[in-house]
Amino acid sequence: MTIAMAHAGRNAGSTVAEINLKFLSNFIDEGQIGKDNDAFVVGPVGRLLAHSDTSQRLGANLAELPQVAATIKAGAEPVTFGLDPGGQSVLSASAEVPRMKWYVFFEQPLSKALQPVYGLLYRTGWLLALGVMLAVFAGVMMARQMVVPIRALQVGARQLEASDFGHRIEVRTADEIEDLADHFNRMADQLQGSYGRLEQKVVERTRDLAQSVSELKALEEIGRAVASSLDTKSVLATIVTRAVELTHADAGAIYSYDASREVFELAEAHALDQSFQDAVRATPTKLDESVLGLSAKKREAICIPDLSIAPNYPLKDLTLSAGYNSVLVVPLLGQDEILGALVLQRRASGDFPASAVGLMQTFAHQSVLAMNNAHLFREVEQKGRELAIANDHKSQFFANMSHELRTPLNGILGFSELLVDGLYGPLPDKALEVLERIQKDGKHLLGLINDVLDISKIDAGQLSLSLNDYSLQAIVETVVASTGSLAQAKAIEVKAVISPDLPIGLGDERRLTQVLLNIVGNAIKFTDTGSVEIRVNAANGHFNIAVRDTGPGILPEDQARIFEQFQQVDNSITRQKGGTGLGLSIARRLVEVHGGRIDLESTPGVGSTFNIVVPVRVTELRQPE
Ligand code: ADP
Numbered sequence: 001m002t003i004a005m006a007h008a009g010r011n012a013g014s015t016v017a018e019i020n021l022k023f024l025s026n027f028i029d030e031g032q033i034g035k036d037n038d039a040f041v042v043g044p045v046g047r048l049l050a051h052s053d054t055s056q057r058l059g060a061n062l063a064e065l066p067q068v069a070a071t072i073k074a075g076a077e078p079v080t081f082g083l084d085p086g087g088q089s090v091l092s093a094s095a096e097v098p099r100m101k102w103y104v105f106f107e108q109p110l111s112k113a114l115q116p117v118y119g120l121l122y123r124t125g126w127l128l129a130l131g132v133m134l135a136v137f138a139g140v141m142m143a144r145q146m147v148v149p150i151r152a153l154q155v156g157a158r159q160l161e162a163s164d165f166g167h168r169i170e171v172r173t174a175d176e177i178e179d180l181a182d183h184f185n186r187m188a189d190q191l192q193g194s195y196g197r198l199e200q201k202v203v204e205r206t207r208d209l210a211q212s213v214s215e216l217k218a219l220e221e222i223g224r225a226v227a228s229s230l231d232t233k234s235v236l237a238t239i240v241t242r243a244v245e246l247t248h249a250d251a252g253a254i255y256s257y258d259a260s261r262e263v264f265e266l267a268e269a270h271a272l273d274q275s276f277q278d279a280v281r282a283t284p285t286k287l288d289e290s291v292l293g294l295s296a297k298k299r300e301a302i303c304i305p306d307l308s309i310a311p312n313y314p315l316k317d318l319t320l321s322a323g324y325n326s327v328l329v330v331p332l333l334g335q336d337e338i339l340g341a342l343v344l345q346r347r348a349s350g351d352f353p354a355s356a357v358g359l360m361q362t363f364a365h366q367s368v369l370a371m372n373n374a375h376l377f378r379e380v381e382q383k384g385r386e387l388a389i390a391n392d393h394k395s396q397f398f399a400n401m402s403h404e405l406r407t408p409l410n411g412i413l414g415f416s417e418l419l420v421d422g423l424y425g426p427l428p429d430k431a432l433e434v435l436e437r438i439q440k441d442g443k444h445l446l447g448l449i450n451d452v453l454d455i456s457k458i459d460a461g462q463l464s465l466s467l468n469d470y471s472l473q474a475i476v477e478t479v480v481a482s483t484g485s486l487a488q489a490k491a492i493e494v495k496a497v498i499s500p501d502l503p504i505g506l507g508d509e510r511r512l513t514q515v516l517l518n519i520v521g522n523a524i525k526f527t528d529t530g531s532v533e534i535r536v537n538a539a540n541g542h543f544n545i546a547v548r549d550t551g552p553g554i555l556p557e558d559q560a561r562i563f564e565q566f567q568q569v570d571n572s573i574t575r576q577k578g579g580t581g582l583g584l585s586i587a588r589r590l591v592e593v594h595g596g597r598i599d600l601e602s603t604p605g606v607g608s609t610f611n612i613v614v615p616v617r618v619t620e621l622r623q624p625e
Pocket of ligand 1: 518522523524526549551552553554562567579580582583584585608
């Protein structure tokens with residue numbers, strides 16, 4: 001460096017000093033400042049005075065460098081970052097050499113200066129990445145640890161929902177999830193247990209129900225058989241068959257009791273060994289020496305669970321050799337008599353269940369009913385036969401009696417008529433009056449006898465009718481004529497409305513006249529005011545005859561009854577009018593023999609209409625039942 005100084009005065013010269021600043025470089029050589037770092041000294045205007053890098057040209061103007069410019073500019077803030085002459089960023093620090101106005105700069109390339117920071121940054125980055133990876137890995141592991149057991153729980157819950165109680169959740173996490181899984185498993189255990197018990201119960205109930213249903217069916221079948229069949233044999237066979245089925249026995253039999261011989265006899269058997277049956281039939285079971293008798297006397301069922309150790313069972317050897325080891329005996333008892341016994345045999349030994357014993361007692365009652373029914377039926381049949389014979393006798397007697405009564409009565413009537421006619425000389429008026437009363441009462445009596453005779457003949461099946469052509473119009477006219485005097489006496493109009501062109505009928509004219517006479521006679525007899533109308537027509541091969549009156553009418557409950565023998569309406573009108581209650585019963589039977597019928601329509605207080613329908617041409621006569 002050259003320093004020049006001008007001196008004052010005349011001929012003042014200048015002093016020039018050449019200063020070698022090389023020594024400055026010794027302070028900032030590489031050994032002092034370290035490799036890669038730079039240090040340099042600039043003068044007041046930025047000229048380079050010394051540089052640690054010897055290749056730098058001293059005296060070069062470094063004022064352009066931002067850090068130099070900032071430092072040398074008065075009052076400017078020094079900057080930390082600058083540029084080296086090569087344009088590279090550097091970290092810069094400066095200090096002023098006072099008085100000299102020199103500035104010493106110490107610089108380090110920014111890349112070098114920040115290397116530790118970058119290293120730290122890299123390490124931090126790596127650590128961060130590692131941390132993140134670890135976190136992700138841990139997360140995944142944690143998630144696996146959480147999700148897998150939760151999935152297992154979910155699957156377990158679904159299986160439970162689908163009633164798969166055998167599924168168990170396998171979770172070994174040693175935490176609350178494992179607890180939860182254990183809870184689930186215990187719950188599944190309990191549910192499986194309950195379900196199993198429930199299923200068991202359902203099976204049992206279903207079996208019980210099926211058993212009850214078959215018991216009910218059997219009872220119903222037996223009840224029906226008892227009610228509808230009088231064939232004791234088939235009813236008892238049904239009972240013993242069902243008894244064997246329902247008690248799961250191997251064989252069964254029903255014995256009937258013969259009180260006169262005091263023995264039980266085999267009546268019906270089901271699945272019973274034939275040789276056993278033959279043996280039992282050959283040796284009847286005695287009342288005093290058998291379990292059958294004992295159970296009948298005690299009036300209770302007796303069960304022998306093991307025959308081989310039963311002390312006094314009379315048929316023990318026979319039963320055991322037939323292969324039966326246990327027996328149930330149920331007595332069949334009437335009100336106070338023994339009717340028999342129901343016996344069930346099983347090959348297996350052991351007690352019969354109480355329910356089976358109870359059921360068999362019901363069966364026993366049904367058997368008793370069947371036996372009683374048969375007994376009653378036999379009695380009824382016997383009584384019926386006796387009654388029929390008695391009835392025949394009665395009818396025969398009535399028929400004979402009526403016939404025997406009619407003959408003398410006809411004689412009496414005939415002779416009284418001859419007397420009235422004066423054949424035996426004139427009679428005083430008083431005697432004539434008496435004779436007329438005799439005739440009237442005699443005719444009435446004859447009518448009654450004729451009715452009784454008819455009924456007896458009908459009952460005895462001896463009614464003989466003769467079929468001839470007849471005119472219904474003529475019959476109606478005859479009836480109107482015969483009842484005319486009675487109607488006149490009561491001031492009742494008897495009107496006949498006969499449809500023209502009635503066909504000729506074929507039937508018993510006398511009997512049909514009798515029928516109409518009875519019905520028209522009744523109508524007049526029971527009607528006090530008003531009229532009696534007879535309407536006749538023919539349609540569809542039948543005569544329709546309607547006899548309508550305006551009499552007292554007949555109550556609905558009496559309408560069927562009055563067609564039976566000796567039946568009258570029980571009221572004062574009937575009592576007042578008299579009669580036997582035979583007329584309508586004879587009329588109906590006569591019409592029925594012709595293949596026709598009589599109906600009655602009646603309104604009490606208004607009147608009655610008897611409708612008679614008979615075939616126009618009767619081809620065959622029906623015998624009364
Ligand atoms: P009877 O007239 O001899 O008593 P029936 O058999 O002819 O016998 O009649 C039976 C009963 O029916 C009569 O007693 C009477 O009570 C009743 N009855 C019959 N016809 C009539 C009628 N037209 N109106 C009211 N009651 C009648």
